Amino acid sequence: MTLKEAYKILGASKTDDDSEIKAKYKRLLFLYHPDSAPGKERNPEDDEKIRQVIEAYRKIRESEGETFIEKYEFSWDAFENSKAFSERNIYVQFRIYDEALPLSKMARGRFIWDPDMEEFSLFSKSVLESCKEVMTEYQVVPDPERVKNIFHLMMQEYVLPADAARKIGNKLRDDGKNEVFQFTGFISDEASNSRAAAVNTDTPLNIYLREDRAVAEEMVSGRILGNVSFDEDALYYVILPLLEDPEIEVSAAITGIDKIRRGKTWIHVAISLAIPRGLTDKPVVNGELIKGLLK
Numbered sequence: 001m002t003l004k005e006a007y008k009i010l011g012a013s014k015t016d017d018d019s020e021i022k023a024k025y026k027r028l029l030f031l032y033h034p035d036s037a038p039g040k041e042r043n044p045e046d047d048e049k050i051r052q053v054i055e056a057y058r059k060i061r062e063s064e065g066e067t068f069i070e071k072y073e074f075s076w077d078a079f080e081n082s083k084a085f086s087e088r089n090i091y092v093q094f095r096i097y098d099e100a101l102p103l104s105k106m107a108r109g110r111f112i113w114d115p116d117m118e119e120f121s122l123f124s125k126s127v128l129e130s131c132k133e134v135m136t137e138y139q140v141v142p143d144p145e146r147v148k149n150i151f152h153l154m155m156q157e158y159v160l161p162a163d164a165a166r167k168i169g170n171k172l173r174d175d176g177k178n179e180v181f182q183f184t185g186f187i188s189d190e191a192s193n194s195r196a197a198a199v200n201t202d203t204p205l206n207i208y209l210r211e212d213r214a215v216a217e218e219m220v221s222g223r224i225l226g227n228v229s230f231d232e233d234a235l236y237y238v239i240l241p242l243l244e245d246p247e248i249e250v251s252a253a254i255t256g257i258d259k260i261r262r263g264k265t266w267i268h269v270a271i272s273l274a275i276p277r278g279l280t281d282k283p284v285v286n287g288e289l290i291k292g293l294l295k
Contacts, residue, residue, distance in 0.1 A: 001052075001055055001056065001059055003059055003060065003063050005056070006055070006056035006057075006059040006060050007056075007060065009028075009052055009053060009056040010024045010025055010028065010053065010056050010057065010060070011024055011028075012024050012060070018064075019116050019167075020116070021057070021060060022057075023116045023117050025053065025056075025057040026117070027092050027117070028049075028053045029050065029053060029054075030092060030104070030106050031092070031104055032046040032049045032050045032053065078090075078111040078112050078113070078114040078117065078118070079111070079112045079114075079160070080109055080110045080111055080112065081110050081112055081157055081158065081283040081284075081285075082110060083110075083157075083283065083285045083287065084110040084154075084157040084158060084283070084285070085134070085153075085154060085157060085286065085287045085290045086110075086130045086133070086134050086154065087108050087109050087110055087130065088108065088109075088110070088111070088126045088127055088129070088130040088154075088158065089105050089107075089108050089126045089129065089130075090105070090106045090107040090108065090109075090111060090118060090126065091103045091104065091105055091106070091118075091122040091125065091126055092104050092106050092117075092118070092119075092122070093119060093122060103122070110157075110158075111158070112158055112159070112160055112163075112283070113158050113159050113160075113164065114167075115164055115167040115168050115234070116167055120232070120233065120234040123158070124155065124233065127151060127154050127155050127158060128147075128151055130154060131147060131150050131151045131154055132147070134150070134154075134290070134294065135147070135150070135294065138294040140294050140295075146293055149293055150290055150293050150294070153286040153289050153290050153293075154286070154290065155237055156237065156241075156284045156286060157283065157284050157285065157286055159237045159238065159241075159284075160281035160283065161237070161238050161239075161241040161242050161245075161281060162242065162245075162248075162275050162279050162280075162281050163281055164234070164237075164238045165181055165183075165238050165239070165242060165273060165275060166179065166181065166275065168232075168234065168235075168238065169181025169182060169183055169273070170182045170183070172272065174277075176277075177276065177277065178249070178274040178275060178276055178277065179274070179275050179277060180272055180273070180274045180275075181272070181273050181275065182270055182271065182272045182273075183230070183235055183238075183239060183270070183271045183272075183273070184230075184231075184255075184268065184269070184270055184271070185214070185228040185229060185230045185231075185235070185239075185268075185269050185271060186228070186229055186230075186231075186266045186267060186268050186269065187216055187225050187226040187227065187228055187229070187266070187267040187269065188226070188229060188264065188265075188266055188267075189225075189226065189264070189265045189266075189267065199218070199225065199254055199257065199267060200254065201254050201255060201256055201257070202253055202254065202255075203218060203219075203220075203253060203254045204218075204219040204220070204251070204252070204253050205217060205218060205219055205225070205252040205253060205254065205269060206218075206219050206252070207228065207243060207250055207252045207269075207271055208243060208250075209240060209243040209244050212240065213227045213228075213240075214227060214228040214239065214240060214243060214271075215227055215228070216228050216252065216267075216269060225267060226267075228269060228271070239271065239273070242273055242275075245279075247276055247279055248273055248274060248275055248276075248279070249273070249274035250271065250272070250273060250274075251271075251272045251274075252269055252270060252271045252272065253269065253270055254267055254268065254269055255268045255269060255270045256268040
C-alpha cells in the first residue's frame, strides 16, 4: 500500500491534522465493526476492509515518524452528561472515496457533542429526534414553539462550549496562560446602510450577550451596530455561553464591509476569545426547565 492509497482509503488528505485523520480512521472502524449493526448479516468483505483501514492508518502514522500502537476498539469516546434530560443517538455519515453512504447509528447515550467525531448537522438532528421522542413520551402536542424551546434546552446539555471552541476555533496564539481562538460573524444592516457607511475596518468592538443574542457595540462611541450572526449554527451554542463567562476575555473588530444588494449590507466581524488553559466546562442541566415545558 502506498501513502497515497492510504490517504484515499481513510478519505483523508495531507492537509488534515492528526486529530482529523484519527477521527476518520475511527469512523471507518465503527462502520465495519461487527457490532455496528447488531442482528444484520455481516458482509464477508468487512473484515478485509477493517484490515485495509488499520493498515492505511499505520502507513500514515509511520510516514510522520510516529509508532503505530493504536488498538482496535469499538466504543464511542465522548464524555457523557449523566444528568442530561434524555439519551440521544449518535449518527455518522461515512464516505468511501467520493461516495456518501447512508447514515450509520453508532451509539446511544447522554453523549456530549465532540466536534472531532460528530458533524454538527448530525448532532442537531439527533437532539431534535430526542426532543420529539420526549414529547411523545409525555403526550404533549409538538407545536413549533414548544419544540424549539425544548430543543434549545436539550442542545445546551450536550455542548461543552470551551472544549468545543478549542476544537473548532482558529487558534491565534498561546501565551501559556490563555489560548486565543478567533471566530467570524457578521452584522446585517437592512435599513438605510447608515451604520455601515459610518464604520471602518479595524474598528474595535465590544461584544456582549443580551436576550440570548450577541450584540456588537463600537468600543469608542458606544454606538450599537446590531446583533452578530454566524454562518455556522454550531457557533451559537459555543460562543454565546462563553460571552457570559467572566474568566474569558473577549475582543472583536470589524474586518470588512460588503454591500450584498440594494438596502442590505454585511459588516464582517472577527471575535477573539482568550480561554484559560485550565478552564473546564461544567455540563448544563436543564431538566426542570424542560419538564416545565412538557406540562
